[in-house]
Amino acid sequence: MNEDDDGVLPLPSLMEAWRPPTGGKRSLRGGTLRIRSGGKGRDGSNAAPALSAAQARAKLERIVRKAPEVMVKISGKQRGARHLAEHFGYISRHGKLEIRSSEGEIITDEKRLKAIAADWDMLDQAMNAHGKDRPTSMSMVLSMPGGTTDAATIHDAVQAFARVEFEGQFSYMVALHTDTAHPHVHLTVATQGVDGTRFNPRKADLHHWRESFAHELRQRGIAAEATPRRARGHVQKRVRSPAHHLEARTAGQGRELDLNRLIEERAQAFARSQNPERRVEDVLALGRQKQIRGAYADAAAALATTGKDEDRALAEDIEGFVADMPAAVSRRLERAREIMIDDRKAADLRSREKKGEAVQRPDIDRRARKPRDRER
Numbered sequence: 031m032n033e034d035d036d037g038v039l040p041l042p043s044l045m046e047a048w049r050p051p052t053g054g055k056r057s058l059r060g061g062t063l064r065i066r067s068g069g070k071g072r073d074g075s076n077a078a079p080a081l082s083a084a085q086a087r088a089k090l091e092r093i094v095r096k097a098p099e100v101m102v103k104i105s106g107k108q109r110g111a112r113h114l115a116e117h118f119g120y121i122s123r124h125g126k127l128e129i130r131s132s133e134g135e136i137i138t139d140e141k142r143l144k145a146i147a148a149d150w151d152m153l154d155q156a157m158n159a160h161g162k163d164r165p166t167s168m169s170m171v172l173s174m175p176g177g178t179t180d181a182a183t184i185h186d187a188v189q190a191f192a193r194v195e196f197e198g199q200f201s202y203m204v205a206l207h208t209d210t211a212h213p214h215v216h217l218t219v220a221t222q223g224v225d226g227t228r229f230n231p232r233k234a235d236l237h238h239w240r241e242s243f244a245h246e247l248r249q250r251g252i253a254a255e256a257t258p259r260r261a262r263g264h265v266q267k268r269v270r271s272p273a274h275h276l277e278a279r280t281a282g283q284g285r286e287l288d289l290n291r292l293i294e295e296r297a298q299a300f301a302r303s304q305n306p307e308r309r310v311e312d313v314l315a316l317g318r319q320k321q322i323r324g325a326y327a328d329a330a331a332a333l334a335t336t337g338k339d340e341d342r343a344l345a346e347d348i349e350g351f352v353a354d355m356p357a358a359v360s361r362r363l364e365r366a367r368e369i370m371i372d373d374r375k376a377a378d379l380r381s382r383e384k385k386g387e388a389v390q391r392p393d394i395d396r397r398a399r400k401p402r403d404r405e406r
Contacts, residue, residue, distance in 0.1 A: 037083055038332040038341075043325035044086055048093075050237040050258050089255070090329065091344060093262070094351035097253040098178040100244045102236055105216070107165035111144075111151035114166050114218075118143040121169075121205040121216040130189065132202045150201065154222040168229060169218045172243055176212030179252050187246040188215040195242060199223045261322060263355030265315045326352050 081089065108114040119140060122129050129137045137143060147166075154166045172188050185206040196202050201220040206213065221229040231239075240256035247254035330348040333341040 038336055039083060039086055039090070040325060040328045040332060041081075041083065041086055043321070043328060044090065045081070047322040047325040048089070048257060048261050050234060051260070087344075090348070092253055092255045093257055094326075094344070094347045096351075097255040098175045100240050100247065100254050100256050101171070101173045101175075102239045102243055103171055104168060104231065104236070105171045106169045108167045108169065108218075109163070109165050111148045111166070114147035114150060115144045117167070117169060117218065118147055118203065121203075121207075121218065123209075127205055127207070129203050129205045131204075132192070132197060132200075137203075146203070150220045150222070153220070153224075157222050157226060164228075165221050167218050167220050168231070169216060170239075171214050171216055173212060173214035174247070174252070174254065179213075179247065179254075181206060181208045181213035183247070183250050183252060184213055185215055187243065187250055187252075188217060190246045190249075191239070191243045192217060194246075195239065199225060199227070200229050260315075260318060263319065263323070263352070265319060265356070323352050323355065 106117070108117045118129065119125075121127070122138065122140070122143060125138050125140045127138070129143065131137060131146070137146075151166050154164070158164065172184070172191070174184060185204075189204055192202050192204060196219060200223050203218045205216045205218075207216065219229055223229065237256070237258065244254040244256040326348050330345040330352075333345040333348070336342075
């Protein structure tokens with residue numbers, strides 16, 4: 031298919047639908063490097079290249095046909111040589127697994143790992159003129175959903191990703207783990223750059239890294255994607271690991287931090303308020319979802335008019351993708367709507383009972399809790 035065939039797609043609205051929540055350019059601020067999405071492209075230019083019509087169509091196909099989404103997350107920070115050496119010991123399983131350095135060295139010797147930890151810490155201290163308490167390194171985990179990619183391909187893709195993003199500026203170490211439900215790679219990056227810059231990633235950086243990692247996987251024949259959750263219709267934020275850890279910790283201390291109970295209380299307050307008021311973020315999220323879903327609908331409509339079988343098939347896939355999207359409401363509003371429906375049913379039953387009608391009262395569990403969304 032030539033590129034002219036893809037010209038029917040509404041590229042501006044699709045690009046906006048796929049835009050991450052935050053962005054900007056790579057910039058140096060106060061000696062800190064923040065690598066933001068929309069930053070340098072692979073050709074070294076200052077702006078990320080826009081997608082061509084063919085690239086946009088390929089991305090659209092991957093999204094609506096639900097290609098696996100890559101996962102890149104910050105897993106921790108290490109402070110000082112001792113802490114970093116302990117981390118290296120963990121990701122190497124104390125010398126049982128190989129660690130590959132940014133210089134290409136393959137390491138299993140724990141003494142060598144301790145020496146590298148000391149080197150990273152020494153560089154950090156030498157550049158820390160004001161003696162600030164700051165991390166020596168930052169660790170990340172990169173993976174794909176279980177069963178979608180073999181370990182060797184993930185390992186190779188992460189090494190290529192690290193070379194593109196960090197080589198020549200930040201030292202790093204890579205370790206593959208295959209002893210869990212699905213293979214994943216630990217990537218540890220020194221926070222002190224060789225040119226004096228600091229490694230200080232933000233939310234936009236993580237999205238950029240997801241895109242970069244997905245690109246490397248696609249280069250190796252894996253249909254991987256890296257779209258923001260909202261581009262897939264998700265409004266409800268997933269419950270992050272720290273929240274689960276806090277809940278478990280408070281439970282162990284004899285205290286209760288039930289996140290679902292908090293949502294339930296807020297939903298009931300909203301549902302039974304005389305003048306319920308939507309939060310600004312709820313209104314903005316709904317408007318954003320209308321724009322996103324409208325962009326997909328426009329793309330489907332445009333493809334359906336070309337008369338080509340492959341375009342018609344993609345249009346149908348887009349329509350199915352949008353139809354399967356979850357409701358564009360927060361957990362609080364979703365639960366509040368359920369409560370209001372239950373209340374109306376209960377009021378109707380009471381009215382019918384007063385009129386002497388025979389009614390069968392259903393069991394209504396007002397404490398019903400929806401499972402947390404752990405999707406990434």
